Amino acid sequence: MSDDNSTLPYPRPSDEHPTLVVPDPADGRGGAVRRRRRWPWAVLIVVVVLAALVVAAELVARAVLPGVVRSMVIEQLDLPVDQQLDVETEGLLLPQLLAGRLDTLHLSTDAVTLQGITGAADVTATGVPLRGGDLGGADGTIRIDQEQFTALLSDTDLPVDTVEFAAPNATLGGSFAVLGTAVPVSVTFTPGAVEGDLELTPVAASVGGVDVDLDRIGSSLGSLGEGITQPRRVCIADQLPAGLTLTGVEIDGDDAVIDVDADGAIVTDEALQAKGTCDR
Template identity: 60%
Template structure:
């Protein structure tokens, strides 16, 4: 026999040898399942987020209508009253907690106790299961005709009113020494202790412009109504739950700032007209 073809010896069973892995024979089932878990969780998270967004959208669609209906009923406003309602923050947590953080109500034209104007009110801490508001305040914008009506009981001779920011120009007539004299007063409006204040700046008598000092010099105590700040209660022309906190002229409108008693949501008496002393 030729020695050219050598016979390889059998492997020594006492020595460890590496195992050869044949490609395509590895069981990949378990690792594949494990790799699918992150995708399943991601899909579930996306579905949950979509549900939350949908619920928030529904809440924002439904809530304004509910609030609008309640306000219109409480204030006895017309059924077709234009009233925009906007809630602040994310609604779902607030609805679950039973308390809204903030509500913004606005109307381009609304009539309360005979006063018509544009209203803008912001309320905070609104309990959904009943209770007082944490706070509320707002502004009412009225034109010169409405302001004239509001000041009708003033001692000042106001037959007509023109608004020229920051003042109001009141025109009328007075009886002085038995003679009727046309008078025009330049007044700066404001608020104090819930009342309207009107501070005279100057007066025009018979075509002559006089400041406060000149009026005092000429007419003495008779000029007091035209030189001293006049204070006028208008509480009986507002719901009792509203307190006047500011009044100023902006452009051709009078801007009235009001503070709202939080108990107005639970006490019907605060919706009735207030009382002047």
């Protein structure tokens, strides 16, 4: 072979002119890479959509549930259909709704009438069944004014015509008969509660408009004096629903704040919704 027709050698590879490799179509590695890059975004989108649905469901539950609970309470307690009643819940509602029981339910109203006594009520119930049944428990407060407190004591044997509050005490005004003559009496008590009864502990008294010494009036007026000067337990169970138990009483400004515990069956047992009794 002559030098005139010599074969030229291949150029040496260099960084300036890299050799291109054509991928084999049978090799699926390229598609796998694209899929690996794409699936995290798909999962993220699904998670975001599910989260949005959960949030929306929770908001709907919070918007709808108070009205449903309000209707149930009004029906169970036979309250007026236009009764003002605020309903609040705690925690995430969806898990509680799925379980069929609310952990905590808070009810409040500025004015409600139960067994003839009208006042503001604030109640917290726990373990509230959504498909019927008894509560796990409940407690709350009832705030009543001087007029309602007077009505609460009107059926007792205390000589009560009026009641005036001056925290922490309440002054009861009335009269008792002496030889056919009505003698005005005023006794200032500190209220409390003992074993479900209202307890009145006297701190001052006046008879006929004259301040008297509690120790002297107690000894000079016999049983009547003892009734005025000694701590007095008064049953008011017959003035409250049978399912409520008095646990505390205190004077706060112009109101008497009555603490009560409620029997969990009060929402289903009509006997507990009726007036209680002082027969023991």
